[in-house]
Amino acid sequence: MAKKNTKTKIKPSTDDLIDNAIAQQNSWMENRRAFAQRFLKSLNIFARPNPKKADAAAADKSENRGWRPYWFPILCALVVIFVAIWVAFFHTTTHRVIVVPAVPDPVVRAIDTETKPSFDIVRIERGGQIVVAGRWIPHQNISILINGKIVATERTDSRGEFVYSPTHPLAAGNYTISLLGVNPDVHSEDNVFVYVSEQGYKNSISLLMTRDGSTLLQAPTMLTDGDLVVSKIDYLSTGRIVVTGDAMPRLRVSLTLGDKYMGFARVSDHRHFGLGADVGELKSGQEYSLAVRLHDGDGRTIATVRHNFVMPEMTGDDNTYYTVRRGDCLWIIARNFLRRGVLFSMIAERNNIENPDLIYPKQLLQIPVDESK
Numbered sequence: 333m334a335k336k337n338t339k340t341k342i343k344p345s346t347d348d349l350i351d352n353a354i355a356q357q358n359s360w361m362e363n364r365r366a367f368a369q370r371f372l373k374s375l376n377i378f379a380r381p382n383p384k385k386a387d388a389a390a391a392d393k394s395e396n397r398g399w400r401p402y403w404f405p406i407l408c409a410l411v412v413i414f415v416a417i418w419v420a421f422f423h424t425t426t427h428r429v430i431v432v433p434a435v436p437d438p439v440v441r442a443i444d445t446e447t448k449p450s451f452d453i454v455r456i457e458r459g460g461q462i463v464v465a466g467r468w469i470p471h472q473n474i475s476i477l478i479n480g481k482i483v484a485t486e487r488t489d490s491r492g493e494f495v496y497s498p499t500h501p502l503a504a505g506n507y508t509i510s511l512l513g514v515n516p517d518v519h520s521e522d523n524v525f526v527y528v529s530e531q532g533y534k535n536s537i538s539l540l541m542t543r544d545g546s547t548l549l550q551a552p553t554m555l556t557d558g559d560l561v562v563s564k565i566d567y568l569s570t571g572r573i574v575v576t577g578d579a580m581p582r583l584r585v586s587l588t589l590g591d592k593y594m595g596f597a598r599v600s601d602h603r604h605f606g607l608g609a610d611v612g613e614l615k616s617g618q619e620y621s622l623a624v625r626l627h628d629g630d631g632r633t634i635a636t637v638r639h640n641f642v643m644p645e646m647t648g649d650d651n652t653y654y655t656v657r658r659g660d661c662l663w664i665i666a667r668n669f670l671r672r673g674v675l676f677s678m679i680a681e682r683n684n685i686e687n688p689d690l691i692y693p694k695q696l697l698q699i700p701v702d703e704s705k
Contacts, residue, residue: 351493361407363503395605431566439578449511451520451522454549456502461500462501463496464509465496466493468511470488470492471487473485473514474487475513476511480508480510507528509524522542523540524538524540525581541582552628561578563577564576568669569701571612573594573609573622574607574668584626585598585625586624603658604660606668624639625637639696652698653696654697656691660691679700684685
C-alpha cells in the first residue's frame with residue numbers, strides 16, 4: 333500500500349511580511365529613480381549644445397555673410413519707395429461732393445397777443461357740472477381760472493375751439509370764470525359770472541360780463557320762493573323810499589310805485605340789494621302799490637314782488653336805522669338813503685366810525701336823514 337504524501341502549509345511569519353513589503357518598496361523607488369534619470373537625460377539633450385551642430389552653423393554663417401540675409405527688409409523698402417513715387421506723380425485724387433440738404437431753421441411762432449381768448453358757452457348741467465366752451469389760437473394751451481385759480485388747462489383744436497367740463501359738480505355759490513393763455517399777458521377781456529343755486533341747475537345763472545354790460549348765457553328756467561325777497565321798505569320824510577332785500581346775484585332789480593318806474597339796482601355777489609328812489613310826498617292814509625321786479629341779463633322780468641300798503645303818519649326823522657349786511661359799503665347805503673354816495677361821511681360821523689371802509693355785518697347804523705335835507 334502506497335504511502336500518501338501530504339503537504340503542510342506553512343503560515344508566513346510577521347517578519348517575512350515586513351521584509352517583503354520593504355523589498356517591494358525599494359524596488360518601486362528604484363524604478364522611479366531610473367525613470368527620473370532617463371527623463372532628465374532627455375532634457376539635457378535639448379539644453380546642452382551639440383558641438384558638431386554648433387561648428388556646422390558657424391561655418392554656414394561665415395559662408396553667407398553678404399546681402400542675402402537682408403533680402404526681406406530691402407524688398408519692403410523698395411515697395412514703399414514705389415508707392416510714394418506713384419502717389420506723388422501719377423495718382424490723382426477725385427473729391428466726392430456730398431450734397432447735404434438744407435435744414436430749415438425751426439420756426440418759433442410768436443404768441444398772438446392781439447387775439448384774446450373768448451367764451452362761447454358757459455352753462456350748468458343737470459347734475460351741477462359746469463361746461464365751459466370757447467375759442468382762441470389753434471393748437472395752443474389755454475387755462476381756465478375759477479375765482480382767480482387755475483383749475484385746468486385744455487388744448488385748442490385745429491379750429492381754435494376748446495371744451496372744459498369737470499367731473500365733479502360745483503358747490504352752491506358764486507364763481508367768476510376767466511381764461512388765460514400760455515403767455516400771462518394773454519387773458520380774456522370778458523369774464524363769466526356763474527351762480528349755482530341751492531335749488532338746482534334750473535335756478536342757476538351764468539352772465540357774460542363785458543365792458544358794455546352783461547349778457548345772459550343761461551337764464552333760470554324755474555323760480556321758487558326765495559329767489560326774490562323784499563326784507564324792508566323805508567319811507568323817509570325827505571320823500572325818498574328805500575327797498576332792501578335778497579335776490580339772485582348779479583341780476584338787476586327795478587322799483588315801480590304804481591305805474592311810475594323809479595329806477596333799478598344790481599344785486600351783489602352776496603345776493604343782497606338796496607334800491608333808493610325819490611317818490612315825492614306820500615299822503616297818509618292813502619293806498620299805494622309798490623312792485624319790485626327781478627330781471628335777467630336780457631331785461632326780461634323773471635320774478636315780481638308786489639307790496640300794497642296804506643301810508644301811515646310819519647313818526648319823526650331820527651328813527652331811521654339800517655342793519656349792515658354782507659357786501660354792503662357806506663357809499664351804497666348813503667346813495668340809497670341820502671341820494672348821494674359822497675355823503676357816506678355823514679353816516680360814519682353819526683355812528684362814530686373811524687374807518688369808513690370797515691363796517692361789519694349785522695352792525696346797526698343810524699342814518700342822519702334830517703341833516704341831508
